[in-house]
Amino acid sequence: MRYSVFEHSLPLATSEAPLAEVAAIFDASIARYNVLATISTYRGAKGLVMNFIASDPRFAGKIIRVGHEFDQYFLVHLKNHMDFQPYSSSYRATVLSAVRGVLSYAVVNSFYGYRGFLDVVLDPTFRETAMRSSFSDNEFQQFDKALDDEIAFVESNLMAGYVPSGKGVPPEFIGTRFAPGWSDDEDNLKWWFENKLGCKAFVHSKTMSNAQKKFYFAAKKHGGIRVLFLRWGVILGIDAFVIIPFMFKLVTWTGLNATPAQSLKTNDYIKSHPLTGKPCIYYWKQRGQGDTDLHEGLLTAHLEKVSAETKDVMPLEEKQSSNIEKIWIRVLDITRPIRSELTESEEDYLFIYMPTYGRAAGQVRNLLQPNKCMHDWCRYMVEKYDLRDDRGDLLEINISRLRPSLVSKLMSAGVDISVIQAILGHSDVITTMRYIDKHNFAPKARREIHKCLSNIRKNREDQVRQPKQIAVGKTNDPSIIFTTATALCLDVYNPPARVKKATGWIEGQACTNFNMCLRCSKVVILEEHLPRLLAMRRGYKFSLENGAGATTHRAVLIQNLSVLDGILGENSDFSHSVLSKANQQSRNLEVYVDPFLVRGKYEQV
DNA sequence: TTCTTAGTGTCGTTAAGTAG
DNA sequence: CTACTTAACGACACTAAGAA
Structure with missing residues (x-):
């Protein structure tokens, strides 16, 4: 039996339309989806398959019947074909995955009696272009300066009036x-x-x-x-090139993806969040099925589900928000004249403009895709400011490169991964970590750890050579010695700026950010602290191995664990006998895993 | 007619999520 | 975690259509 229950709606391949059956199983499969992006992915796969069949001698001049000419080895043939084409690893995986989906659907529904197919194993994927990669520091600075210049240029044109x-x-x-x-x-x-x-x-x-x-x-x-x-000097209109630089500037501060940035509404910037009193941005987000957007864990307090719609909340740090506010107010100012032209049914997007020429002249537009202006503007910027990448070629600019660039900036500023996670809007810190791994930020993390270790060593040597009064600070009471759970603190009233900026620091009071000790320049670790540190390390390992850290604070655990390994591991400054004695003592200590994330604040580099 | 700029469809690449 | 699926995004060629 060659036909399925869908028989009545499935065309048969004929000599006029030899690919009708193949097209039909694709179309039926595509009909399962309603997200445009997915549909276009499947359409792309369909096109590729059609071309493959049309060009492959195996199928030449034949009527392609599903289950016969289009047989159970089709996916294997397709993979072999693709392997010889100059496609990227990602595209291969995407297409093969889509085609596999179509074939499975055909099997499940027994389209044309299709019974099954030999599956293929997908190859690993790699990043092969700079399309959405981070700018280097040099590239970013170049672009950022050009952006500022361009904004000044636009402003001066507008101001001239x-x-x-x-x-x-x-x-x-x-x-x-x-x-x-x-x-x-x-x-x-x-x-x-x-x-x-x-x-x-x-x-x-x-x-x-x-x-x-x-x-x-x-x-x-x-x-x-x-x-x-x-x-x-009459301004013809607020055209796309007037407004786009402001959007790019906003994205350098927020790291928003393209669509969320383009679809910001005028009232999406909130100066004081009803729950936290902190500034934030509401932004549209399609991923995460809308109702699972709510972040869990420590950041929950910052985040609030806006509606059943797909909106997320980005909490903003002080510096960030003041910059964003400036941009926001300016854009509202600039667009005010054309905003009044919006009809009631039109959405109140922040970034709107009015072309002065061409088909849409005099009509209010927004920057939502598809919109070629962004691309045109990027080219214009590169040429106007002669922006070059590190190899000396023309810099590839697009808005998506700003997101990883922000992450890079945050990483080098030492901002904690949980804060980065919140800014990126990831529901799981694992996603952030993967993001960071993919973007090759790992060396920076290693440098951080190395810095921590050499600092710890130096402080210990100083302390052993010439013991200091600990924690005198503002109390002027030399009898107070501060011991955190794991170490001594050289100056508990005056921790480094990074610690002061962290949640919980109150001027004039002793630092209680014990969870930051291992990465603090004021930390002193002596022999007496080793048992507790060993217990701590055990706890971290246990936590990681048993998956407890897999969904919450994994990155922090790993980083702290690396520091601990440096202190206690093979290359330890402490002697073997000291360590093994400490190890004995540590057995009686409770396993200690810091339940709090290290919190940092955003700093401009 | 030519020039501008917007809009569309297709191809290709990467990010972000899930299943097991 | 790995292996895989689904979503998002960009480039580009081409088309549309009004203005000059």
């Missing part, structure tokens, strides 16, 4: 026409523009007012309205 001149004289009329000669004087046109058109620019359209029409025709002898407006 039109200054009413008071020149010219009112026209005489003959009937409804201007008296001959009046419009030859450009100043007279200025008079009309200032007194009859309210100094407002316009573009040619069918809906021009009579006053505008008169001006339009009179302007022709002076080169046309565009030329006049340009010469007079």
Whole structure:
């Protein structure tokens, strides 16, 4: 039996349409999906399969019947074919996965009696282009400076504006026409523009007012309205290139993905979140099926589900929010004139513009995809500012590179992974870690650990050589010695800036951020601390091995564990006998795993 | 007619999530 | 975790259509 229960809706391949059956199983499979991105992925796979069949001698001149010519080895053939094409590893995996999905669906529904297929194992995927990779520090600085320059340029154009001149004289009329000669004087046109058109620019359209029409025709002898407006400093419109730099600037501060940035609404910036009192941004997000967006864990307090819709919340740190606020207010200012043109049914997007030319001239637009302006603007920027990558080639700019660049910046600023996680809007810190791994930030983490260890060693040597009063600080009471769970503190009233910025630090009070000790420059670790540190290490290992750390604080555990390994491991500064004695003592200690994440705050580098 | 700029479809790549 | 699926995003060629 070759046909399925769907028989009535499935066409048969004929000599006129030899691929009809293949197309049909794809179409039926595609119909399962309703997310546009997925549908287009499957359509792409369909196209590729069609081309493959059309070009492969195996199928030449045949009618392709599913289950016969299109047999159980099809996926294997396709993979072999793709292996010889210059496709990226990711694309291979994507296409093969989609085709596998189609075949499985055909099997499940027994389309054309298709019974089964030989599956293939996908190859590992690699990053093969710079498309969405982080800028290097140098590249980022270059771009950021160009961005600032461009914003200044846009601002100066906007600010120049039109200054009413008071020149010219009112026209005489003959009937409804201007008296001959009046419009030859450009100043007279200025008079009309200032007194009859309210100094407002316009573009040619069918809906021009009579006053505008008169001006339009009179302007022709002076080169046309565009030329006049340009010469007079009249802003024709808030076009895409005026508004895009502000969006890019916002993304350098937020790391938003393209679509969420493009779909920000005017009221998505909240100065004081109802729960936390902290500034935040509400942003649209499709991933995570909407109702699973809510972050769990320690950051829950910052985050609130906005509605049943797909919106997420990005908590903002001080510096970040003040920069964002500036951009936000400026964009609202700039777009105010065109915002009033929005009809009630149109969405109140933050980033809107009004093209001054072409098909959409005079209409309010937003930057949601598909929109080519962004791409055009990137090219314009690279050329205008001659931006170069580290190899000296023209820099590849797109908005998606700013996200990993922000992460890179945060990493080198020593911002904790949990904060990065919140900023990126990942529901699981594992995703953040994977992100960081993929982007090759690991060396930075290693440098961090190395720094911690050499600091610890230096402090210990100093302390052993010349013991200091510990924790005198502002109390002036030398009898107070601060011992955290794991170490001594050199100056509990004056920790490094990074610790001061962390949650829980109150000026004038002793530092209680014990969880940051291992990475603090004031830490002193002596022989007496070893048992507790050994217990701590045991706890971390246990936690990691048993999966407890797999979903929550894994990154912090791993990083602290690396530091602990440095202190207690094979290359320890402590002698073998000291360590083994400490090990004995540690058996009686409770396993200690710090339940809190190390908190940092965002700093600009 | 030519110039501009927006809009569309297709191809290709990578990120982000899930199942087991 | 690995292996895989699904979503997101960019480049680009080409088309549309009004303005000059």
